[in-house]
Amino acid sequence: xxxxxxxxxxxEAAKPKVTLFxxxxxxxxxxxxxxxxLGLDYDLEVYRRVDGLAPPEAKEIHPLGKFPVVKVNxxxxxxxxxxxxxxxDNYGEWLKPKDRASLMRYKYFLHYAEGxxxxxxxxxxxxxxxxxxxxxFFLKPFVNMICSGVETKxxxxxYKTHFDFLESEISQRPWIAGEEFTGADILLSSPLILxxxxxxxxxxxxxxxxxxxxxxxxxxxxxxxxxxxxxxEGDKLF
Amino acid sequence: xxxxxxxxxxxEAAKPKVTLFxxxxxxxxxxxxxxxxLGLDYDLEVYRRVDGLAPPEAKEIHPLGKFPVVKVNxxxxxxxxxxxxxxxDNYGEWLKPKDRASLMRYKYFLHYAEGxxxxxxxxxxxxxxxxxxxxxFFLKPFVNMICSGVETKxxxxxYKTHFDFLESEISQRPWIAGEEFTGADILLSSPLILxxxxxxxxxxxxxxxxxxxxxxxxxxxxxxxxxxxxxxEGDKLF
Numbered sequence: 001x002x003x004x005x006x007x008x009x010x011x012e013a014a015k016p017k018v019t020l021f022x023x024x025x026x027x028x029x030x031x032x033x034x035x036x037x038l039g040l041d042y043d044l045e046v047y048r049r050v051d052g053l054a055p056p057e058a059k060e061i062h063p064l065g066k067f068p069v070v071k072v073n074x075x076x077x078x079x080x081x082x083x084x085x086x087x088x089d090n091y092g093e094w095l096k097p098k099d100r101a102s103l104m105r106y107k108y109f110l111h112y113a114e115g116x117x118x119x120x121x122x123x124x125x126x127x128x129x130x131x132x133x134x135x136x137f138f139l140k141p142f143v144n145m146i147c148s149g150v151e152t153k154x155x156x157x158x159y160k161t162h163f164d165f166l167e168s169e170i171s172q173r174p175w176i177a178g179e180e181f182t183g184a185d186i187l188l189s190s191p192l193i194l195x196x197x198x199x200x201x202x203x204x205x206x207x208x209x210x211x212x213x214x215x216x217x218x219x220x221x222x223x224x225x226x227x228x229x230x231x232x233e234g235d236k237l238f
Numbered sequence: 239x240x241x242x243x244x245x246x247x248x249x250e251a252a253k254p255k256v257t258l259f260x261x262x263x264x265x266x267x268x269x270x271x272x273x274x275x276l277g278l279d280y281d282l283e284v285y286r287r288v289d290g291l292a293p294p295e296a297k298e299i300h301p302l303g304k305f306p307v308v309k310v311n312x313x314x315x316x317x318x319x320x321x322x323x324x325x326x327d328n329y330g331e332w333l334k335p336k337d338r339a340s341l342m343r344y345k346y347f348l349h350y351a352e353g354x355x356x357x358x359x360x361x362x363x364x365x366x367x368x369x370x371x372x373x374x375f376f377l378k379p380f381v382n383m384i385c386s387g388v389e390t391k392x393x394x395x396x397y398k399t400h401f402d403f404l405e406s407e408i409s410q411r412p413w414i415a416g417e418e419f420t421g422a423d424i425l426l427s428s429p430l431i432l433x434x435x436x437x438x439x440x441x442x443x444x445x446x447x448x449x450x451x452x453x454x455x456x457x458x459x460x461x462x463x464x465x466x467x468x469x470x471e472g473d474k475l476f
Contacts, residue, residue: 079354081349085345106318108317111318111323112316114316150367161302165301
């Protein structure tokens with residue numbers, strides 16, 4: 001793949017100027033973690049939700065107005081899977097498997113996390129919004145009935161399929177792609193942490209996946225990122 | 239990236255044994271098109287929806303029970319973006335840009351199509367299901383009210399953001415990644431064709447994107463794939 005700097009990580013030329021555009025309560029947290037794992041210096045530009053949504057000025061950064069967005073030198077990157085792929089390819093070869101089978105799984109999971117796993121979770125978030133929307137009290141049972149319908153027919157079967165799949169995958173190896181921790185583990189962490197402790201994803205239902213999620217959050221770079229995130233969730237810049 | 243066969247397309251060793259697991263009314267259509275563009279021989283295993291969903295036996299092919307799935311020699315591939323990336327890397331270098339800027343866009347759009355563009359369309363499909371679910375007639379106005387709420391607050395702003403973005407992108411170059419047609423154009427075709435003609439995506443609203451979508455469906459390989467698909471939508475195998 002084309003790179004601007006190559007992989008000579010000791011070389012001054014390989015030290016990119018990185019800016020992470022960050023939003024509270026978003027998948028940007030995973031990017032802080034990735035940058036910590038890579039040991040890259042980076043600036044943070046902090047954005048905050050307004051009424052639960054990314055602020056309109058986010059579209060000045062990237063036309064979709066979504067986070068995370070990462071600027072590396074003169075290139076602007078969106079899509080978590082692509083950002084991870086690019087940063088690892090260029091600045092963190094040790095976060096990419098060497099053997100073919102693990103590499104294939106790594107590449108698969110870079111697409112799976114956002115392409116397959118997140119969409120039903122997104123439907124769940126939208127339905128949660130419907131459930132919480134203000135309606136006259138006598139209509140509330142009916143709103144709940146509609147939401148339960150989507151839950152029973154669509155959400156729960158989909159969640160089950162994904163969690164069964166991930167439990168089976170993580171039972172076969174220590175990390176999601178293979179013997180070593182990779183960028184795919186970071187990418188998968190956001191939806192797993194989001195769902196951890198909800199009724200579908202308990203320690204009893206998916207013990208191996210639960211242990212894996214705990215193992216993810218025990219890494220030094222994760223803890224460092226979590227501390228930074230915690231501090232940022234506190235102050236208000238935009 | 240690791241490959242089993244290299245790129246020597248004239249070499250007998252480079253002729254993979256390919257099977258496409260196909261579902262009616264799904265993104266598997268794009269994969270038929272990709273295989274036709276690549277000029278690869280492939281077998282088709284046809285599955286059919288039951289009550290609008292993929293049949294349960296699909297999980298015997300891949301644990302997520304989703305389509306498309308492609309088998310190349312002994313490897314099973316899921317995730318449209320990853321399947322496209324793999325097939326193009328190994329059997330269709332001409333469907334991948336050469337210059338860095340186009341290559342970066344190509345890789346971005348391989349993630350964007352499923353990671354960002356499809357999810358709101360999926361929410362739309364789920365809400366369509368809610369709208370069509372059988373309820374007593376006197377509750378129908380209320381179901382419509384809930385669906386309109388999701389439409390106004392979530393769907394329409396999201397659709398607009400994506401279509402504005404794509405209109406702007408395709409105004410800057412002949413194909414989505416650059417000067418040449420690539421695998422990213424194929425991947426983007428499914429959601430575009432799905433939405434073409436609906437009230438959000440008309441020729442009047444997005445003239446450049448409309449013309450681009452028409453141009454996609456005028457390619458020889460697309461037409462060949464469409465003809466195959468048409469024939470398959472007709473007969474019943476599973």
